Amino acid sequence: MSRMVIPMSERGPDSTGFAIYGSDKPGLMKVTVRTRPEFDVSSLLSELEVITKVPIEAVSRDTHTVLMIPAGSEAAVRAYIDKIPSATVVGSGRRMEIYKEVGRPAEVVHRFNLGAMTGTHGVAHTRMATESAVTTDGAHPFTTGPDQCLVHNGSLSNHNAMRRELISHGLAFETENDSEVAAGFMTWKIRGGDTLKQAMEASLLALDGFYTFVIGTETGFGVIRDPIACKPAVMAETERWVAFGTEYRALVDLPGIDNAHVWEPVPAKAYFWERN
Amino acid sequence: MATIDLANFPIRKLNAELHSLKPDTNDTHWRVLNPRGQHAIAVGVDAPVTIEVAGHVGYFCAGMNKQAHVVIQGNAGQGVAENMMSGFVHVNGDASQAAGASGCGGLLVIDGNASARCGISMKGIDIVVKGSVGHLSAFMAQAGSLVVLGDAGEAIGDSIYEAHIYVRGQVKSLGADCIEKPITDRHKAELTRLLEAAGEVDGIDIGSFRRYGSARNLYHFHVDNIGLY
Numbered sequence: 001m002s003r004m005v006i007p008m009s010e011r012g013p014d015s016t017g018f019a020i021y022g023s024d025k026p027g028l029m030k031v032t033v034r035t036r037p038e039f040d041v042s043s044l045l046s047e048l049e050v051i052t053k054v055p056i057e058a059v060s061r062d063t064h065t066v067l068m069i070p071a072g073s074e075a076a077v078r079a080y081i082d083k084i085p086s087a088t089v090v091g092s093g094r095r096m097e098i099y100k101e102v103g104r105p106a107e108v109v110h111r112f113n114l115g116a117m118t119g120t121h122g123v124a125h126t127r128m129a130t131e132s133a134v135t136t137d138g139a140h141p142f143t144t145g146p147d148q149c150l151v152h153n154g155s156l157s158n159h160n161a162m163r164r165e166l167i168s169h170g171l172a173f174e175t176e177n178d179s180e181v182a183a184g185f186m187t188w189k190i191r192g193g194d195t196l197k198q199a200m201e202a203s204l205l206a207l208d209g210f211y212t213f214v215i216g217t218e219t220g221f222g223v224i225r226d227p228i229a230c231k232p233a234v235m236a237e238t239e240r241w242v243a244f245g246t247e248y249r250a251l252v253d254l255p256g257i258d259n260a261h262v263w264e265p266v267p268a269k270a271y272f273w274e275r276n
Numbered sequence: 277m278a279t280i281d282l283a284n285f286p287i288r289k290l291n292a293e294l295h296s297l298k299p300d301t302n303d304t305h306w307r308v309l310n311p312r313g314q315h316a317i318a319v320g321v322d323a324p325v326t327i328e329v330a331g332h333v334g335y336f337c338a339g340m341n342k343q344a345h346v347v348i349q350g351n352a353g354q355g356v357a358e359n360m361m362s363g364f365v366h367v368n369g370d371a372s373q374a375a376g377a378s379g380c381g382g383l384l385v386i387d388g389n390a391s392a393r394c395g396i397s398m399k400g401i402d403i404v405v406k407g408s409v410g411h412l413s414a415f416m417a418q419a420g421s422l423v424v425l426g427d428a429g430e431a432i433g434d435s436i437y438e439a440h441i442y443v444r445g446q447v448k449s450l451g452a453d454c455i456e457k458p459i460t461d462r463h464k465a466e467l468t469r470l471l472e473a474a475g476e477v478d479g480i481d482i483g484s485f486r487r488y489g490s491a492r493n494l495y496h497f498h499v500d501n502i503g504l505y
Binding site: 228229234247249251262263264 | 331369391
């Protein structure tokens with residue numbers, strides 16, 4: 001995946017992030033927490049173990065730590081971390097881990113040692129900020145719910161109004177970022193009973209502006225483009241894998257790409273790929 | 277034949293070499309290896325040479341082409357042959373958006389599908405797409421012909437001027453001021469010529485095409501509208 005995102009550096013050099021769908025353990029949730037460099041993760045773990053009442057397995061990579069906690073204690077753990085100013089929950093799920101920081105892809109990929117991670121699938125993004133500041137919070141992916149994340153290429157024009165509406169429905173936002181609003185919109189629709197496909201289709205009417213969204217799920221990923229198709233997208237498929245890229249240069253190092261079926265997803269159509 | 281492997285040869289250097297070709301050059305056949313989706317391959321060539329690109333290309337391949345015969349043995353990214361002046365560009369796979377945009381002359385043939393805005397603002401280029409085209413194709417098309425053997429997406433020929441559109445399959449919708457028009461013998465001859473040039477002589481019934489063009493209501497000034505200005 002690093003070889004997919006690094007060639008895209010010139011399209012977006014300011015922040016990089018990725019979601020990895022790794023292995024799961026029955027009954028446990030992975031909570032990815034970002035902390036300031038001086039933060040003492042081991043004392044946070046002992047404090048959290050008071051809540052979970054079982055030892056917490058944790059893996060730290062640079063500024064991010066993935067905690068494996070009993071699924072039933074997630075709400076309490078999140079509530080505890082939310083009170084700590086120098087720690088932020090980036091996302092959670094049975095399998096999803098999210099890592100993101102300000103910096104060029106090559107640098108961020110190296111900081112987190114992406115090459116050493118394994119999983120069934122993942123989503124990577126490199127950002128050129130347009131609608132909001134270059135901050136780690138503004139980096140993609142944004143989480144849209146357990147094991148779900150969203151990356152966005154484009155720019156939404158009604159994100160302020162939509163953010164206000166979503167806040168009135170009880171959602172909370174960390175940034176002024178338009179893509180976070182898109183993620184919040186999906187979260188809200190799914191909470192209301194929509195399937196992810198329905199939520200993506202609803203975004204075609206509710207979100208104004210231009211976008212290609214890629215949404216990662218526990219079992220696969222989805223792609224949707226705005227009806228005008230302002231932003232590029234390319235897919236490649238073989239018997240063994242399916243891949244999305246903003247342009248073909250992101251896909252050239254994939255194994256067997258020379259014989260892959262390479263095609264462009266059409267506008268305003270929700271696509272999904274799921275593992276069996 | 278000159279063979280350039282882009283795995284170890286910069287695009288700018290390739291294009292500089294192509295730009296320096298004289299009309300009577302002996303290097304008339306070029307083969308470009310490992311394009312790997314790079315942008316601006318063989319842009320601005322002005323020489324009667326053949327350039328084969330072995331693989332998928334990125335944006336603007338063969339843009340501003342004059343005289344050259346460029347064959348892309350794969351898919352093309354956005355804006356293939358944009359602003360072409362003359363020559364022949366042949367995409368063996370699919371083309372992304374804005375293929376042949378604002379082209380002034382020459383022939384662009386796409387064996388697969390072309391995405392949105394194919395032939396946008398075309399000014400004399402001829403485009404033959406053997407698959408389908410996406411929405412807003414031939415938008416504001418001024419001159420030249422767009423031939424589509426498959427289907428056309430929404431709003432084909434929106435705000436069209438005097439370009440000719442021929443579609444064999446379904447048209448999702450016509451754009452503003454674009455209407456169906458009868459196919460006369462002159463149009464049949466034009467269609468036959470373009471299909472022949474695209475290597476599609478056999479098995480295609482000219483009668484299966486429908487022609488679209490401008491209703492000429494949008495770009496003509498109507499004295500009734502004087503109060504609007």
